[in-house]
Amino acid sequence: MQVIYGDQDNTKVKRDSGVGLGNFDGLHIGHMTLINTLINESKKLGIDSVVYTFSKHPENILRKKLNTPIITTTKKKIELLQNTGLDYLYFDDFDEAFSRMKPEDFIKDILFNKLKVKLAVTGFDYRFGYKGQGDVRLLKGAGEEYGFGVIVVPPVKIDEHVISSTSIRQSVTKGNIEKANRFLGRHFSISGTVTKGRRVGNTIGFPTANISYYDKIILPHTGVYITSTLVENKIYNSVTSIG
Ligand SMILES: Cc1cc2nc3c(=O)[nH]c(=O)nc-3n(C[C@H](O)[C@H](O)[C@H](O)COP(=O)(O)O)c2cc1C
Numbered sequence: 001m002q003v004i005y006g007d008q009d010n011t012k013v014k015r016d017s018g019v020g021l022g023n024f025d026g027l028h029i030g031h032m033t034l035i036n037t038l039i040n041e042s043k044k045l046g047i048d049s050v051v052y053t054f055s056k057h058p059e060n061i062l063r064k065k066l067n068t069p070i071i072t073t074t075k076k077k078i079e080l081l082q083n084t085g086l087d088y089l090y091f092d093d094f095d096e097a098f099s100r101m102k103p104e105d106f107i108k109d110i111l112f113n114k115l116k117v118k119l120a121v122t123g124f125d126y127r128f129g130y131k132g133q134g135d136v137r138l139l140k141g142a143g144e145e146y147g148f149g150v151i152v153v154p155p156v157k158i159d160e161h162v163i164s165s166t167s168i169r170q171s172v173t174k175g176n177i178e179k180a181n182r183f184l185g186r187h188f189s190i191s192g193t194v195t196k197g198r199r200v201g202n203t204i205g206f207p208t209a210n211i212s213y214y215d216k217i218i219l220p221h222t223g224v225y226i227t228s229t230l231v232e233n234k235i236y237n238s239v240t241s242i243g
């Protein structure tokens, strides 16, 4: 898998491509269903598969005060998609100027000219372009005009609940990690750097580590959690105190 950063790299995708569209924060079961569909259908067509996403969550750019804490950092997204068979992970730079792009221009300039789209894969509720004016209907119409196919993935649910990054954020914030894990299809995790603390644990026979974390990530509700900790390729049984 090749990672492309839109702000640094103006190289175009070399071959015709299948493009998966969305923010994909969390890379939950719904997202992975979409991405697997993208990879499989692109293979069938003999084209490259590309996930086109943003390095910063649009909500955090457009509604600065309404901070959306993120579930997966860029680094984590790369890690999770690394061995899926995806050809390109494309992080574009979302800023105010970009947000004003009309859906029709996004299709023409980015999907068609830049990514040489032959297939677009989105979820049922995908919206794009200025103020979210574009939807799957518009995308399908443009597909007929420009000659690309569109696959719309129906809502992936667990127990009748549509899986979404918003519901995962709510579960994590409430401390309902079991539910978040079910929706994510893996264990919720946080990465960070070990920093020096008061070393109290050591004096009672438990080594402790203070983790400093990226401040935009979502944290579970204050409390004590049973965890596993991965340090330098070794996994330890652990207990983590949040707060
Ligand atoms: C060209 C373009 C312009 C966009 N402009 C806006 C905007 O003005 N307001 C907004 O809330 N989101 C805007 N978005 C973000 C989309 O509504 C949407 O969040 C994003 O494409 C990811 O889709 P998803 O939320 O279904 O994953 C824009 C997206 C694109 C591709």
Ligand SMILES: Nc1ncnc2c1ncn2[C@@H]1O[C@H](COP(=O)(O)OP(=O)(O)O)[C@@H](O)[C@H]1O
Residues within 6 Å of the ligand: 021, 022, 023, 024, 025, 029, 030, 031, 034, 121, 122, 123, 124, 125, 126, 153, 154, 155, 156, 157, 162, 163, 164, 165, 166
């Ligand atoms: N449960 C789901 N089932 C099918 N597609 C989904 C699901 N959740 C999100 N998608 C699709 O994945 C892409 C990224 O969605 P995004 O808005 O980032 O996620 P979410 O809706 O979880 O916040 C969009 O095309 C969206 O329609």
